[in-house]
Amino acid sequence: MFSLILIPTLIPSVQAQTVENTPEQTVSQISFEQWLNEFKVEARSQGISEQTLTQSFNGIQPIPKVIEYDRRQPEFTRTFWSYLDRAVNTQRIKKAQQLQITHKELLDSISKKYGVQSRFLLAFWGLESNFGQHTGGFSVIAADATLAYDTRRSDFFRTQLLEALRIIDEGHITPEKMQGSWAGAMGHLQFIPSTYNLYAVDENGDGRKDIWHSLPDVFGSAANYLGQIGWDDQYTWGREVQLPHDFNWDFVGLNTKKTLIEWQQAGIRKITGNNLPALDLEASLILPSGHKGPAFLVYSNFRKILNWNRSIHYALAVGHLSDRIEGKTPLVSPRPVDERPLHRTEVEEIQTLLANLGYDVGKADGIIGRKTREGIRNFQKRVGLPGDGYPDQALLLKLRKS
Numbered sequence: 416m417f418s419l420i421l422i423p424t425l426i427p428s429v430q431a432q433t434v435e436n437t438p439e440q441t442v443s444q445i446s447f448e449q450w451l452n453e454f455k456v457e458a459r460s461q462g463i464s465e466q467t468l469t470q471s472f473n474g475i476q477p478i479p480k481v482i483e484y485d486r487r488q489p490e491f492t493r494t495f496w497s498y499l500d501r502a503v504n505t506q507r508i509k510k511a512q513q514l515q516i517t518h519k520e521l522l523d524s525i526s527k528k529y530g531v532q533s534r535f536l537l538a539f540w541g542l543e544s545n546f547g548q549h550t551g552g553f554s555v556i557a558a559d560a561t562l563a564y565d566t567r568r569s570d571f572f573r574t575q576l577l578e579a580l581r582i583i584d585e586g587h588i589t590p591e592k593m594q595g596s597w598a599g600a601m602g603h604l605q606f607i608p609s610t611y612n613l614y615a616v617d618e619n620g621d622g623r624k625d626i627w628h629s630l631p632d633v634f635g636s637a638a639n640y641l642g643q644i645g646w647d648d649q650y651t652w653g654r655e656v657q658l659p660h661d662f663n664w665d666f667v668g669l670n671t672k673k674t675l676i677e678w679q680q681a682g683i684r685k686i687t688g689n690n691l692p693a694l695d696l697e698a699s700l701i702l703p704s705g706h707k708g709p710a711f712l713v714y715s716n717f718r719k720i721l722n723w724n725r726s727i728h729y730a731l732a733v734g735h736l737s738d739r740i741e742g743k744t745p746l747v748s749p750r751p752v753d754e755r756p757l758h759r760t761e762v763e764e765i766q767t768l769l770a771n772l773g774y775d776v777g778k779a780d781g782i783i784g785r786k787t788r789e790g791i792r793n794f795q796k797r798v799g800l801p802g803d804g805y806p807d808q809a810l811l812l813k814l815r816k817s
């Protein structure tokens with residue numbers, strides 16, 4: 416399962432929430448047994464049956480490995496190209512194309528019913544669980560109980576635990592078979608329980624919404640989720656583009672929306688050099704590797720992918736994988752020959768130096784979030800650099816001299 420980044424949304428993300436601050440070691444002041452007894456009282460008041468509570472919590476104890484994973488922080492930032500290489504490779508593209516043929520009738524039916532192109536359903540399926548091969552080996556009840564008992568994100572996971580119990584209570588799956596990731600993301604789609612309860616469907620009509628074993632339910636649930644949040648199958652996700660040499664960097668970012676006609680007037684062209692489609696379709700420009708890397712105009716469907724997972728890299732990977740499944744070519748922009756990821760301590764130094772110069776970047780935690788990117792952009796503009804908001808070694812060197 417891939418993850419990470421920004422935009423706020425009123426719609427629950429498919430996957431567990433991510434945070435930008437460094438996790439702190441937090442310890443509950445009561446025993447797990449006492450906490451569980453108090454939780455059961457709340458669950459009963461929410462209508463969860465005694466049978467479900469007994470079956471679900473039989474022998475349950477906190478899982479230390481879950482806390483370890485929750486506290487783990489990456490040593491290095493992930494570059495766009497390294498992320499894309501892992502997410503969209505020849506093996507995954509060929510596998511998706513084979514599965515598209517194998518399940519053509521089912522996929523065509525789902526696509527027509529919910530208004531979501533099948534290539535995107537395959538792309539989500541491939542990135543989330545490698546087409547059902549890696550769905551996680553943790554008990555969802557035990558994982559959610561562990562994180563609900565822990566105090567760092569207890570409210571969020573307490574809610575997820577209640578939602579998971581509702582799934583069991585309604586007979587969709589047994590506690591033993593409710594397996595998922597360490598953070599409680601479940602099945603082929605890695606839905607968290609609250610997302611499951613909002614969007615999972617019983618596509619094969621057997622009375623259960625089974626995203627663990629039933630491909631009709633897997634595809635139907637993914638398509639229902641996307642359709643419900645506003646997916647538009649008349650358009651794709653976006654496209655790689657060329658920028659003019661005198662481009663106005665103030666236009667970079669998801670906060671700026673212009674029609675393709677307006678972007679054409681701003682000098683942007685297809686990556687081939689041809690004109691953009693003469694449409695009033697709104698798009699935003701994103702630069703996942705800064706001004707030296709590839710540029711993308713992204714449409715409304717791209718923002719729907721971000722509802723699934725709030726990572727710009729993830730959303731671009733879904734879009735690009737869907738294109739490759741359809742037979743389109745790899746990205747055209749050249750790869751950097753000397754790009755390396757920043758170490759966490761280097762990101763912390765960038766944040767500290769920006770803060771010392773008066774820029775609000777939040778906490779110097781080594782995580783590149785919205786505030787950090789905005790602070791970088793403002794500094795770049797002040798010193799005459801392209802304001803792309805991208806942190807790299809050149810930026811760090813410039814800050815050290817400021």
